[in-house]
Amino acid sequence: MGSNLxxxxxxxxxxxxxxxxxxxxxxxxAEREGFRILADWSxxxxxxxxxxxxxxxxxxxxxxxxxxxxxxxxxxxxxxKENPQEVAGIAMRGLGLDMDEATALCAVxxxxxxxxxxDDNALAAFYGYEIRRPLxxxxxxxxxxxxxxxxxxxxxxxxxISEPQ
Numbered sequence: 493m494g495s496n497l498x499x500x501x502x503x504x505x506x507x508x509x510x511x512x513x514x515x516x517x518x519x520x521x522a523e524r525e526g527f528r529i530l531a532d533w534s535x536x537x538x539x540x541x542x543x544x545x546x547x548x549x550x551x552x553x554x555x556x557x558x559x560x561x562x563x564x565x566x567x568x569x570x571x572x573k574e575n576p577q578e579v580a581g582i583a584m585r586g587l588g589l590d591m592d593e594a595t596a597l598c599a600v601x602x603x604x605x606x607x608x609x610x611d612d613n614a615l616a617a618f619y620g621y622e623i624r625r626p627l628x629x630x631x632x633x634x635x636x637x638x639x640x641x642x643x644x645x646x647x648x649x650x651x652x653i654s655e656p657q
Contacts, residue, residue: 497521504522505525511530520593524589551640551643555643562643566644570651576598580595580598583598
C-alpha cells in the first residue's frame with residue numbers, strides 16, 4: 493500500500509484492506525467515507541502524531557523562514573484550542589466536512605498544552621515504537637538525537653508560551 497493516503501483509503505473502500513492506521517486528517521476522511529475510528533492513538537501511545545522535519549543545512553541557512561513557519565503552525569494550533577467552533581467552521585467549509593466531523597478533527601489539536609512540542613516521555617515512546625522496535629535495536633544501543641526544538645522554543649518566547657520544564 494505504501495504511505496499514500498489516497499491508495500490506502502481506496503483499498504479500504506474497495507474491501508482490499510480491512511483496517512489502517514492514519515493520521516488525524518486521514519482518519520477524518522475515512523470516517524466521512526463511512527468507516528469508524530477504533531482507537532485514537534494519542535490516548536493509547538504517548539507519541540507525537542506528526543512532526544516537521546528538515547535538514548541541518550536548512551536549520552543553519554534558513555532559520556528565519558523556518559521560525560516564521562513554526563510560529564504560524566503554533567498560532568494556528570492555539571487558535572484551534574481557543575476558538576474550536578470557529579476553526580471547526582473553517583474546516584467544515586474548507587474540507588467539505590459536516591460540523592460533527594470538523595469538530596472531531598479539531599478536538600485532536602485542542603488537548604495540546606504546548607503546541608508542537610513533545611516531552612522526553614513522548615520522544616522516548618516515539619523512538620521505541622518507530623525506531624527501536626522496527627529495526628530490532630536493543631534498549632542499551634544508543635540512538636542519535638534526531639530532534640531540535642530550539643526554533644520552537646524561540647517561537648514560544650515570542651508568543652509568551654511557557655517553556656516545558
